[in-house]
Amino acid sequence: MTYIFYITIVLLSLGMIFSIIRFIKGPTAGDRTLALDTMTTLMVAGLVLLSAVFNRFIYVDVALIYGVLGFIGVIVIARYLEGAL
Amino acid sequence: MKSLTFNEKLARFFINWLFLMIVWIAFTTSFNKQEVIAGVFVTMLISFFSIPLFTCCTFKILAPKRIFYMVYYLLIFIRELIKSNLDVARRVLTPSLPINPGIVKFKSKLPTDYSKMVLANSITLTPGTLSIDIIDDTFYIHWIDVKTTDPEEAYTEIAETFEKILLKIFV
Amino acid sequence: MSIYEIIGGILILIGAVFLFLGGLGIYRMPDVYNRLQAGTKATTLGAMSLILGVGVVKMEDSWTWIVKMAIIIIFIAFSNPISSHALARAMYHRKRYPYIKGDAKDMDAYREVAGKDDPSDTSPDEGENI
Numbered sequence: 001m002t003y004i005f006y007i008t009i010v011l012l013s014l015g016m017i018f019s020i021i022r023f024i025k026g027p028t029a030g031d032r033t034l035a036l037d038t039m040t041t042l043m044v045a046g047l048v049l050l051s052a053v054f055n056r057f058i059y060v061d062v063a064l065i066y067g068v069l070g071f072i073g074v075i076v077i078a079r080y081l082e083g084a085l
Numbered sequence: 086m087k088s089l090t091f092n093e094k095l096a097r098f099f100i101n102w103l104f105l106m107i108v109w110i111a112f113t114t115s116f117n118k119q120e121v122i123a124g125v126f127v128t129m130l131i132s133f134f135s136i137p138l139f140t141c142c143t144f145k146i147l148a149p150k151r152i153f154y155m156v157y158y159l160l161i162f163i164r165e166l167i168k169s170n171l172d173v174a175r176r177v178l179t180p181s182l183p184i185n186p187g188i189v190k191f192k193s194k195l196p197t198d199y200s201k202m203v204l205a206n207s208i209t210l211t212p213g214t215l216s217i218d219i220i221d222d223t224f225y226i227h228w229i230d231v232k233t234t235d236p237e238e239a240y241t242e243i244a245e246t247f248e249k250i251l252l253k254i255f256v
Numbered sequence: 257m258s259i260y261e262i263i264g265g266i267l268i269l270i271g272a273v274f275l276f277l278g279g280l281g282i283y284r285m286p287d288v289y290n291r292l293q294a295g296t297k298a299t300t301l302g303a304m305s306l307i308l309g310v311g312v313v314k315m316e317d318s319w320t321w322i323v324k325m326a327i328i329i330i331f332i333a334f335s336n337p338i339s340s341h342a343l344a345r346a347m348y349h350r351k352r353y354p355y356i357k358g359d360a361k362d363m364d365a366y367r368e369v370a371g372k373d374d375p376s377d378t379s380p381d382e383g384e385n386i
Binding site: 178 | 326365
Binding site: 007008015017021045068071078 | 292346
């Protein structure tokens, strides 16, 4: 089980690094928001995984609230970019 | 906006109440007496005040035939989701990036806004397609590998499997 | 190792691979719509599979885990397509037209609705990065 956690953490970190590269490179605001959205999903998955590793149920609630807030943030940014806000 | 009859209001109230109660129990994850009683009152209040807002459906949605089709839809959806992910994985991992993107449109026969939302979300998660906009009945779809630009053929290719089942659920 | 740990471990690994492919996809694809395609689909299934795997691993401890995981899975399945749809529409209305191979005009059916040439509108600005 421990090895599965190690492999998963490495893969998640690699995905996160690619998202951060896209976040820095841009070239438009949409790409950056998309990278932020992907990072939110990766982070939710990572928090759930950590809750299993440390056996703390409270991290799952943290992950859920993080996901909700990230979703609302992306929607608000998208509406702002569209000029509807 | 047309005013609602008493039966419609009642149906919306109870469906909202049931749904919110399930969400409450799933969030608290306990059958403690105090939690359940607090949940009953809070969800009743919320569903009472949100009668004009949620326009999903009437009691018809709980008929056994429709529930059977919902489960069937879920299974089809999971199959398509896995297929689309293998498709994305193949495209991303091929060094030459085999893509031919474009935007196509097609007309849908679905009646209500809610069913259109479900169809658009399903299209986004199925192989190679991303819904960009819905104007009245017309769906605009970004397709990563365009096979046809004709609306009829695009409809057959993208939406037909889902829409046949959705028409049975929502009409 | 119990049977729960084996099944859950396999689900977790599948999820991790797809999450990684999502990150790689948004790095490699040529324009914002294709990135949205790769990012949304791969991360949705990846996160769902990984979270379900954690729920299955913890199922022999208590039932509360799997219920909470089901909530997160349903939320992700609804929220990811909606946010990607909102982003795609916003980018089209900012006149970031999709990348199309060759110069085929009929490949872009949405242009006739959203991309009307407005004389007062001077976009797309090539130098502007926002």
